[in-house]
Amino acid sequence: MNSPTAARAALTDHLFRGVRDLGVILVGRDGVITDWSIGAEAITGHAASDAVGRRLVELLLNETREPLDDVIASIDANGVHVVEGWAVRPDGTRYWIEESWSAIRGPDGVAGYAILLRDRTAEKERLEALERARATFEGILAIGADAIVCIDQDQRITFFSHGAEAIFGYSASEILGQPLDVLLPDAACEIHRSHVHHFAASGVTSRLMGERGQIYGKRKNGEIFPAEASISQLGVGDGRVYTAVLRDVTERRAAEEAIAAHSRELARSNADLEQFAYVASHDLQEPLRMVASYTTLLGRRYRGKLDADADEFIHYAVDGVTRMQALINDLLAYSRVGRKPREFTDVDMDEVLMSALQDLETAAREAGATVTADPLPVVRGDRNQLGQVMRNLLSNAFKFRGSEPPVVHVGAERDGTEYVFSVRDNGIGIAPEFAERIFAVFQRLHSRDEYPGTGIGLSICRKIVEQHGGRIWVESTGGPGSTFHFTLPASENEDR
Amino acid sequence: MSGTPSTAAVEILLVEDNPGDVRLTREALREGKVRNNLNVVPDGEKALAYLRREGPYADAVRPDLILLDLNLPRMSGREVLEAIKAEPRFRSIPVVILTSSEAEQDIVRAYQLNANCYVTKPVDLDQFISVVKSIEDFWLTIVRLPPAD
Numbered sequence: 001m002n003s004p005t006a007a008r009a010a011l012t013d014h015l016f017r018g019v020r021d022l023g024v025i026l027v028g029r030d031g032v033i034t035d036w037s038i039g040a041e042a043i044t045g046h047a048a049s050d051a052v053g054r055r056l057v058e059l060l061l062n063e064t065r066e067p068l069d070d071v072i073a074s075i076d077a078n079g080v081h082v083v084e085g086w087a088v089r090p091d092g093t094r095y096w097i098e099e100s101w102s103a104i105r106g107p108d109g110v111a112g113y114a115i116l117l118r119d120r121t122a123e124k125e126r127l128e129a130l131e132r133a134r135a136t137f138e139g140i141l142a143i144g145a146d147a148i149v150c151i152d153q154d155q156r157i158t159f160f161s162h163g164a165e166a167i168f169g170y171s172a173s174e175i176l177g178q179p180l181d182v183l184l185p186d187a188a189c190e191i192h193r194s195h196v197h198h199f200a201a202s203g204v205t206s207r208l209m210g211e212r213g214q215i216y217g218k219r220k221n222g223e224i225f226p227a228e229a230s231i232s233q234l235g236v237g238d239g240r241v242y243t244a245v246l247r248d249v250t251e252r253r254a255a256e257e258a259i260a261a262h263s264r265e266l267a268r269s270n271a272d273l274e275q276f277a278y279v280a281s282h283d284l285q286e287p288l289r290m291v292a293s294y295t296t297l298l299g300r301r302y303r304g305k306l307d308a309d310a311d312e313f314i315h316y317a318v319d320g321v322t323r324m325q326a327l328i329n330d331l332l333a334y335s336r337v338g339r340k341p342r343e344f345t346d347v348d349m350d351e352v353l354m355s356a357l358q359d360l361e362t363a364a365r366e367a368g369a370t371v372t373a374d375p376l377p378v379v380r381g382d383r384n385q386l387g388q389v390m391r392n393l394l395s396n397a398f399k400f401r402g403s404e405p406p407v408v409h410v411g412a413e414r415d416g417t418e419y420v421f422s423v424r425d426n427g428i429g430i431a432p433e434f435a436e437r438i439f440a441v442f443q444r445l446h447s448r449d450e451y452p453g454t455g456i457g458l459s460i461c462r463k464i465v466e467q468h469g470g471r472i473w474v475e476s477t478g479g480p481g482s483t484f485h486f487t488l489p490a491s492e493n494e495d496r
Numbered sequence: 497m498s499g500t501p502s503t504a505a506v507e508i509l510l511v512e513d514n515p516g517d518v519r520l521t522r523e524a525l526r527e528g529k530v531r532n533n534l535n536v537v538p539d540g541e542k543a544l545a546y547l548r549r550e551g552p553y554a555d556a557v558r559p560d561l562i563l564l565d566l567n568l569p570r571m572s573g574r575e576v577l578e579a580i581k582a583e584p585r586f587r588s589i590p591v592v593i594l595t596s597s598e599a600e601q602d603i604v605r606a607y608q609l610n611a612n613c614y615v616t617k618p619v620d621l622d623q624f625i626s627v628v629k630s631i632e633d634f635w636l637t638i639v640r641l642p643p644a645d
Contacts, residue, residue: 286596289619290516296621297523325619 015039023117029110031055031068043097043119045089056115060097061085075103075113084120096124147217147246153239155180155196167248169220185216185224196242199231206232217246225250274335281332288328292321323454327442330456334441337385337463344468346491347383349376349390349421353410356390360398367398368405376412377419379488385464386488390423392457393484397425399451402480418470419490424483431478438474461486505531506636509559511543511576512536512594513568517617521563521594524628530636535559540571544579547586559589561635564611566595566602574605581610588642590635594628 015024016037023040027033032055036048044051046059057065064085074081083099100116141148147164151157156179160172168175168183175182181189199207208230217227229246295317303311353373357364364371371394379386390410397408404426411422430438430445437443439462444455458472465472465486476482508525512518518536525532535556537543543564546553562580566573573593580586590612595602598616606614615631618624635641 285619289596289617290514292619293520293621293624294516297520329619 021119023115025051025056025115025117026104026112027056027115028112031057034112040117043095043117044087045091045093056099060087060099071101072113075101095119095121145247147248148243149180149183149246150241150243151180152241153200155193155242157183158241159243164246167219167225167246168217183217185218188216196231199242200233200240205234206230217248226253277331277335281328281335284328285325285332288321288325292318292325295321323448326454327456330454331441334456334460334463337460337467342382342467344380344382346378347381347386348378349386349412349488352376352383352386352390356387356394359387359391360394363395363398367401369398369401369408370405371408371410373410374412376410376421377414378491379419380491381468381488382464385467389461389464389486392461393423396457396484397423397427399453400425400427402426402428414490415487417490418487420485420487422483422485424481426481429478429480429482430474430476432476435474435476439472505533506561507533507535507557507559508561508563508632509543509546510534510536510563511538511540511568511573512563512565513538514565517565520621520624521628524625525632527625528629528632530632532632532636533557538569540568540573540576543576544571547580547583560641561631562589562591563594563631564591566593566597566606574609577606577609577611590639590641592631592635594631 015022016035019037019039020042021039022037023043024035024037025033025040026035032053033051036046036051038048040051041047044060051059057068061083065083071081071083079102081101083101084097086094087097088094096119098118098120100118102114103110104112104114141161141163144161144163145166146161147167148159148161149157149164150159156177157175158177160170160175164175165171170182180192184192208228215227215229216224218224226249227246228249229244231242231244234241234243295314299314299318303314350373353376357371363369394408394410398406407426409422409424411424412419413422414420434445438445439458441459442455443459444451444453462472465488468488470487470489472484472486474482474484510518510521512521522534525534535546537546542553543562545551546556547559549556564573564576568576573595577591577593580589580591587610591610593606593611593614594617595615596617597603603614612635613631615627618627
């Protein structure tokens with residue numbers, strides 16, 4: 001019972017009748033199947049009764065299988081021959097099969113072949129999933145212009161993307177295995193190492209780098225460049241993989257600096273211009289006062305005493321200088337807006353309207369104006385300046401009236417964090433093509449004889465509103481009536 | 497007429513470098529009700545020389561009122577004001593700052609230096625005349641000042 005022959009017979013029996021996850025097949029020298037184990041049945045779905053007497057090519061891998069002669073030649077050369085591929089069971093399910101062929105030698109040479117069958121589907125699928133993940137990953141890396149660099153716990157470079165090659169100027173093959181330091185400016189190496197250690201100790205999975213200052217990279221040619229980077233860490237086995245995604249921001253930095261320089265320059269030239277307007281209008285007042293005083297004196301003392309020409313000349317001189325005084329005064333008023341530091345408080349626009357109406361009482365009475373208003377909100381701003389806006393808009397509504405007495409309505413609507421105010425009148429209106437122009441300094445649409453004024457009022461309104469962070473515009477079809485809108489930020493304390 | 501020396505006329509010293517303003521002030525005072533003698537000096541050094549009766553001003557009369565411009569060549573109106581208020585014998589003479597400056601710091605500084613009042617020259621002729629007349633009216637007819645020593 002315990003003889004080696006008996007043991008071998010028992011093993012053979014076990015292989016053929018007991019083992020289900022390994023298939024055993026014997027074929028003759030002619031390739032015809034003589035034995036088909038229970039494992040082969042389980043793996044292939046073909047019963048032994050179906051398989052024995054046929055050839056493997058009829059049952060498995062019938063499309064990809066090599067000719068038997070080639071297989072035999074391979075066994076002769078290598079002792080063993082492995083065939084694998086996708087196979088389909090009679091029930092239609094797919095599986096990855098691996099056949100391992102070897103020769104059975106008898107006293108007369110090769111008697112036949114033994115084939116071990118394994119179902120490798122799970123392994124194959126794992127491999128394919130891994131392959132897909134790798135392809136996805138590589139695809140992302142190939143497209144990204146950013147540098148993706150992985151380092152291990154010893155800060156040696158283990159991965160270097162195409163983007164990294166482009167940015168740093170190294171090829172992956174020359175950089176892999178090098179310390180990360182080669183990619184950093186000398187001054188940054190030590191700091192960087194300590195940051196990585198802190199990061200490792202932090203337990204945070206990923207974070208943005210350079211939150212405490214600009215970070216820099218070093219190219220192969222030694223050039224230092226500004227960069228933005230994020231880093232992540234993953235533990236793998238005993239070690240760690242750090243992945244840094246790094247972007248070269250040289251161009252963006254340059255663009256940002258150009259914009260910043262430009263806006264500094266703009267602010268400076270604006271300030272210069274304001275200063276110029278202020279100084280010019282202020283200093284012009286002195287000589288102008290002389291001209292105005294003496295032409296007035298001349299007119300007063302000599303009108304009717306010289307000839308008619310002299311009277312006319314004096315008249316035009318006085319008229320011109322009076323207008324110039326008005327212009328310079330208005331220019332001064334315009335340039336004064338915003339010269340004082342802003343002192344914004346909560347301003348009740350109801351009070352502002354009431355006070356403006358009091359100031360304009362005479363003008364309103366003379367025009368026969370009717371003014372109505374919605375309840376107005378509290379906004380954040382400069383009370384005097386907002387009063388000026390309200391006065392200018394109302395006095396325009398009174399001034400630019402049509403044949404009917406002015407009917408003016410002041411309203412306000414909340415829009416997000418701001419209020420949109422409206423001053424609607426039934427006056428002569430404004431043609432849409434002039435809707436923007438009327439806000440420019442000294443722009444007038446009518447002759448002085450029709451409607452007096454220098455044309456500064458709406459410019460001042462716009463300057464004030466814009467300094468409050470708002471906008472001002474007019475809606476009019478050119479027909480009777482126009483509506484001026486302006487926005488102001490709502491007061492945060494409004495709902496107190 | 498004013499400008500004619502008279503015992504009844506009040507003495508006004510105008511410190512002003514702009515002849516145009518001098519003439520305007522003169523015109524305004526001519527329409528005033530008080531008989532006055534307008535004496536003009538074009539800068540601060542001459543103003544002090546006038547008060548101290550130095551050099552060509554040996555015969556100058558002590559003014560009852562000083563109208564002082566701030567923007568003067570060499571010695572500024574502020575320095576003149578400081579010098580006047582530093583000398584006890586001139587301290588009681590009312591000094592009216594009559595200037596084109598509306599700057600707040602000029603106004604504050606002038607009062608700190610004991611200016612008696614600060615007036616901005618109006619741009620309009622009629623207002624200018626009326627301001628000068630008011631100054632004259634207030635300081636020369638309404639206000640009671642200590643007698644000159």
